[in-house]
Amino acid sequence: MATTKNRLLSLFSHLKSAKDGSAVIKKPIISAPMNGWASPALVTAVAQAGGLGLFPVGYFTDASKIVREVAGTVAKLDQALVENNELSPIGVGFITFWLERQGVDVLRGLLDREGQSDRTFKPPAAVWFSFGDYRPYLRWVREHAHPQTRVIVQVSTVQQAVDAQNDGVDAVVLQGTEAGGHGAQFVSPLMTLLPEAVDAMTEGGRLEEPKIPVIAAGGIATSAQYKAAISMGASGAVLGTAFMVCQEAGGPQQAKDILIKSRDGGLSTVRTRVFDDLREFAWPTGYDGRAVRNAVTDREEQEQQQGKYYRGQDYHPNPFRLLKPDLASGTKQDWERANKEQDYTLLPLFCGTGVGLLNKANMTAAEMIHHIIRS
Numbered sequence: 019m020a021t022t023k024n025r026l027l028s029l030f031s032h033l034k035s036a037k038d039g040s041a042v043i044k045k046p047i048i049s050a051p052m053n054g055w056a057s058p059a060l061v062t063a064v065a066q067a068g069g070l071g072l073f074p075v076g077y078f079t080d081a082s083k084i085v086r087e088v089a090g091t092v093a094k095l096d097q098a099l100v101e102n103n104e105l106s107p108i109g110v111g112f113i114t115f116w117l118e119r120q121g122v123d124v125l126r127g128l129l130d131r132e133g134q135s136d137r138t139f140k141p142p143a144a145v146w147f148s149f150g151d152y153r154p155y156l157r158w159v160r161e162h163a164h165p166q167t168r169v170i171v172q173v174s175t176v177q178q179a180v181d182a183q184n185d186g187v188d189a190v191v192l193q194g195t196e197a198g199g200h201g202a203q204f205v206s207p208l209m210t211l212l213p214e215a216v217d218a219m220t221e222g223g224r225l226e227e228p229k230i231p232v233i234a235a236g237g238i239a240t241s242a243q244y245k246a247a248i249s250m251g252a253s254g255a256v257l258g259t260a261f262m263v264c265q266e267a268g269g270p271q272q273a274k275d276i277l278i279k280s281r282d283g284g285l286s287t288v289r290t291r292v293f294d295d296l297r298e299f300a301w302p303t304g305y306d307g308r309a310v311r312n313a314v315t316d317r318e319e320q321e322q323q324q325g326k327y328y329r330g331q332d333y334h335p336n337p338f339r340l341l342k343p344d345l346a347s348g349t350k351q352d353w354e355r356a357n358k359e360q361d362y363t364l365l366p367l368f369c370g371t372g373v374g375l376l377n378k379a380n381m382t383a384a385e386m387i388h389h390i391i392r393s
């Protein structure tokens with residue numbers, strides 16, 4: 019399956035190992051840029067195993083800090099994977115609508131060929147944009163970054179996939195509703211989104227294949243699912259939740275234990291905006307995040323059933339009320355305490371429906387990749 023003919027792998031075939039000249043990225047698996055979870059250890063473990071590890075930079079505002087973090091991550095790699103290449107064999111993941119707040123300087127600091135103060139710094143081989151209008155940044159990358167910098171865009175509708183193809187991105191990721199973390203509120207399951215997007219991108223089958231590689235994301239935790247995605251036209255898969263339970267992932271053991279114990283992912287997780295309100299992170303209208311059900315989401319649902327809120331409402335007035343069973347007396351201090359105590363009965367544990375399929379604790383990222391692609 020993982021041959022150089024794979025269209026995702028072909029995008030990175032210029033990255034060669036100094037040891038034997040073989041391709042550095044040789045497994046069509048991408049680890050999602052998950053804040054707090056896609057730690058340098060996870061990103062390097064994925065890269066070391068031949069996948070594409072994405073380091074999350076969506077929450078940084080300091081350009082030099084991003085460069086330091088990325089350089090520190092690359093330094094942990096076997097240097098044979100880096101030595102002879104002009105770009106580092108990892109990617110970085112931006113949250114597009116926050117790039118406006120971060121400013122284009124973060125791109126300049128990380129990707130500009132001319133602007134590097136540290137001449138030994140090798141920019142990442144891939145840049146990923148999710149959630150929002152990536153087109154100005156795509157243009158910027160094309161004008162200023164290394165010509166082999168690959169732009170990967172994550173989308174959630176058929177039209178967005180067609181647009182990404184027409185805009186000339188290098189690969190498009192289709193994120194189904196099963197996906198963990200943030201995504202579009204109203205979106206198809208991957209099982210229908212992927213084939214419908216492929217059909218539209220090939221103009222109803224008139225073209226033999228989409229013009230760019232299509233990657234599947236959402237709920238993938240087994241080899242059978244991965245094969246199904248490939249059979250529907252994908253060239254690879256993005257895994258988030260499956261990597262969260264791996265040894266190298268950042269994130270508390272307690273949270274990993276909850277993930278391993280969770281069953282029936284459609285029941286044990288729920289899409290909600292309540293945690294964004296509690297964290298005072300203003301996500302634009304139309305997005306929510308899938309997380310493990312807990313006391314807060316149960317109380318949110320209880321209120322919805324009483325007609326106080328509806329699913330999809332933009333915000334919860336005083337969400338801190340939901341931190342106490344009486345739905346009234348909770349305060350911001352309760353939220354701060356929950357964070358301090360890592361109390362997941364109240365805190366968000368973002369993950370996808372595939373969580374029900376994960377039952378083996380402590381796998382390495384390399385073992386997980388092998389488990390998924392069996393090669």
Ligand SMILES: Cc1cc2nc3c(=O)[nH]c(=O)nc-3n(C[C@H](O)[C@H](O)[C@H](O)COP(=O)(O)O)c2cc1C
Nearest residue numbers: 050052148197198199236237257258259368369370
């Ligand atoms: C804990 C967590 C954090 C995430 N954070 C981000 C993020 O910062 N940026 C992003 O583009 N996607 C993020 N995602 C979504 C992933 O890009 C991807 O769509 C998803 O993980 C795929 O579904 P899966 O988790 O079921 O494998 C996150 C997912 C999880 C589980």
